[in-house]
Amino acid sequence: MPTVATAAVLQTQHGPYELLPVEIDDPRADEVRVRIEACGVCFTDLEAMEMLDAPCVLGHEGVGIVEAVGAEVDDIRPGQRVLVSYPWCGQCNSCVDNRPYHCTEHMALAFAGSRPDGSSPIRLAGQPIGSAFFQQSSFATHAIAPARDVVPVDSRLSPALLAALPCGMQTGAGAMLNSLAVRPGESVLVFGVGAVGLAAVMGARLAGAAVVIAVDMKSNRLEAALAVGATHVLDPRDGEVPARVRAITREGVHVAFDTSGRDVAIRQAMDMLATGGRLGLVTIPDWGQDYRLSLQPLFERAGTLTCIIQGSARPREFLPRLLESHAAGRFPIENLVTSYPFAAINQAIADIRSGTALKAVLVMP
Numbered sequence: 001m002p003t004v005a006t007a008a009v010l011q012t013q014h015g016p017y018e019l020l021p022v023e024i025d026d027p028r029a030d031e032v033r034v035r036i037e038a039c040g041v042c043f044t045d046l047e048a049m050e051m052l053d054a055p056c057v058l059g060h061e062g063v064g065i066v067e068a069v070g071a072e073v074d075d076i077r078p079g080q081r082v083l084v085s086y087p088w089c090g091q092c093n094s095c096v097d098n099r100p101y102h103c104t105e106h107m108a109l110a111f112a113g114s115r116p117d118g119s120s121p122i123r124l125a126g127q128p129i130g131s132a133f134f135q136q137s138s139f140a141t142h143a144i145a146p147a148r149d150v151v152p153v154d155s156r157l158s159p160a161l162l163a164a165l166p167c168g169m170q171t172g173a174g175a176m177l178n179s180l181a182v183r184p185g186e187s188v189l190v191f192g193v194g195a196v197g198l199a200a201v202m203g204a205r206l207a208g209a210a211v212v213i214a215v216d217m218k219s220n221r222l223e224a225a226l227a228v229g230a231t232h233v234l235d236p237r238d239g240e241v242p243a244r245v246r247a248i249t250r251e252g253v254h255v256a257f258d259t260s261g262r263d264v265a266i267r268q269a270m271d272m273l274a275t276g277g278r279l280g281l282v283t284i285p286d287w288g289q290d291y292r293l294s295l296q297p298l299f300e301r302a303g304t305l306t307c308i309i310q311g312s313a314r315p316r317e318f319l320p321r322l323l324e325s326h327a328a329g330r331f332p333i334e335n336l337v338t339s340y341p342f343a344a345i346n347q348a349i350a351d352i353r354s355g356t357a358l359k360a361v362l363v364m365p
């Protein structure tokens with residue numbers, strides 16, 4: 001028996017979202033159905049609005065209660081609260097090697113708008129629509145997800161705070177703790193301190209970084225960066241960033257991390273690396289375009305460039321670790337989250353675009 005749910009349906013590529021009744025499949029053998037309590041809004045949702053065929057349902061930071069599990073699911077039970085994290089196939093060499101963040105099917109699983117077999121778990125007025133976004137489409141009151149993608153959580157945190165974690169916070173913190181493996185005493189530069197960059201600031205401090213420099217042009221973001229552990233904040237409009245970074249750390253930074261995808265930031269980040277430094281990117285520069293970047297500054301510094309997906313995190317290990325850090329007062333996400341009723345989704349999207357909200361989370365009725 002399909003479940004009747006309410007989904008935020010994107011009827012045209014630019015929106016707005018409309019809350020509409022839809023039908024959601026029963027879970028297949030390896031899937032679970034989650035009653036979504038809250039869902040974070042991530043920049044990838046905004047980018048994907050113009051990538052997927054409309055009508056479609058987005059959302060990829062679901063939190064909720066498992067309502068039903070498929071016949072082959074033996075590690076997740078109805079009634080459990082779960083975070084729904086990123087999709088992985090479970091079969092490619094990376095997945096078998098316990099590196100799901102390097103799954104060869106990642107792009108298709110995230111962005112094809114369907115299950116791997118082309119089917120859609122959501123129907124609007126009887127017709128299948130674009131869904132299974134990140135194999136969840138959690139901008140809805142209910143979602144179908146593969147059981148392997150969900151992470152049981154035992155936490156007193158509200159669903160609204162938990163929903164900040166599954167993608168954006170995992171990516172930023174994981175970039176520091178896993179992908180770039182910041183060591184105690186190192187210096188770190190973060191370009192762009194929206195939600196992912198702020199998570200990187202917190203992750204760098206968790207890793208023991210001595211200097212964490214945040215760069216952004218929005219004052220509310222720089223204030224938030226200071227509140228969650230940045231040692232220095234710089235607005236590029238107040239003067240040349242490279243010279244000011246050299247004044248803080250003469251030999252350059254050990255680790256630079258860019259969330260902006262902006263050409264000038266990536267070039268400056270390479271110039272500010274210390275010898276042997278590591279540069280991490282999480283945003284595709286000039287998506288889909290032929291992108292030219294001189295690698296000479298990186299080569300001169302014997303630097304490493306790493307493109308990072310999902311903070312190289314294994315969600316069932318990493319998300320509980322972030323929650324433990326939060327409980328110990330060392331990952332203060334409550335400073336960053338603004339929650340919106342589900343019906344205010346268009347306002348949440350607008351506030352993310354304008355930068356008024358650092359991390360927007362939708363709370364389902």
Ligand SMILES: [Zn+2]
Pocket residue numbers: 088089090091092093094095100102103104105
């Ligand atoms: Zn895989």
Ligand SMILES: [Zn+2]
Pocket residue numbers: 042043044045060167168
């Ligand atoms: Zn995301």
